[in-house]
Amino acid sequence: MSVLEIDSVTKRFGGLLAVNDVSFEVDRGEIVGLIGPNGSGKSTVFNCIMSIYDVTEGSITFDGTDITDHRTHEVVNSGVSRVSQESNPIESMPVGGNIQLFTLPNSIVSFGGGASDAEIYEYAARVDIEDKLEEMPDELPHADIRRLEIAKALATEPELLLLDEPFAGMNQAEITELAATFERFRENGMTIVIVDHNMGGLMELVDRAVVLNNGDKLMEGTPTQVTEDPRVQKAYLGTAEEA
Numbered sequence: 001m002s003v004l005e006i007d008s009v010t011k012r013f014g015g016l017l018a019v020n021d022v023s024f025e026v027d028r029g030e031i032v033g034l035i036g037p038n039g040s041g042k043s044t045v046f047n048c049i050m051s052i053y054d055v056t057e058g059s060i061t062f063d064g065t066d067i068t069d070h071r072t073h074e075v076v077n078s079g080v081s082r083v084s085q086e087s088n089p090i091e092s093m094p095v096g097g098n099i100q101l102f103t104l105p106n107s108i109v110s111f112g113g114g115a116s117d118a119e120i121y122e123y124a125a126r127v128d129i130e131d132k133l134e135e136m137p138d139e140l141p142h143a144d145i146r147r148l149e150i151a152k153a154l155a156t157e158p159e160l161l162l163l164d165e166p167f168a169g170m171n172q173a174e175i176t177e178l179a180a181t182f183e184r185f186r187e188n189g190m191t192i193v194i195v196d197h198n199m200g201g202l203m204e205l206v207d208r209a210v211v212l213n214n215g216d217k218l219m220e221g222t223p224t225q226v227t228e229d230p231r232v233q234k235a236y237l238g239t240a241e242e243a
């Protein structure tokens, strides 16, 4: 059963058609890749789901509810959380404080009411940074900063996690470890959509991939169908240095 339905979504920025009539569905418990070369509209789709951007046309349904016109905090409270490409920890707060902030009631994040120390430990443990709760963000290596961003998203207790380029800047060992972490999230009932412009390693992790190119949906299919599709190969050949 599909938990997320993107139905004919179009997003224009003035004269620029960033996303053009894109539709796809994500089933509960799936890990879906949303892939495509740079500038193909992947992050814009995430921003539309999170209501960071209003859609120009089309609708977005989560768990059977039309969330197209919901405000961002309502989308989060309904069970969707996004980890963006950029890390933005509050530098004056330790790791634990950064995670706790996302459990506090305000207009942007969860109405959870503030997590206990045990709960914060648990969110951190799910991404293997539970021994770094007292450290300041500027003391952490890049991969741990990215894990902190994921822990912040976990603190809103999402059913659906949207990950934008989660492996960027990581070495192969860190990528393998993080991919295993996402598998564990799925085993615990989470649904995941991962944006990546690089098909390589992602294809071993995802059940299905949706391919965007210049704002259009090119195709969707299993990792094998996607990697063998001539249209996908052509789209990536145009930006071969990034594929």
Ligand SMILES: Nc1ncnc2c1ncn2[C@@H]1O[C@H](COP(=O)(O)OP(=O)(O)OP(=O)(O)O)[C@@H](O)[C@H]1O
Pocket (backbone or CB within 6 Å): 013, 016, 018, 036, 037, 038, 039, 040, 041, 042, 043, 044, 045, 197
């Ligand atoms: N806020 C904005 N205002 C104007 N144009 C935008 C805005 N956000 C994105 N765009 C444009 O929309 C198009 C799609 O951008 P988007 O960031 O969604 O692509 P992407 O596939 O996520 O690329 P990348 O892999 O580089 O992150 C690009 O042409 C981009 O310049």
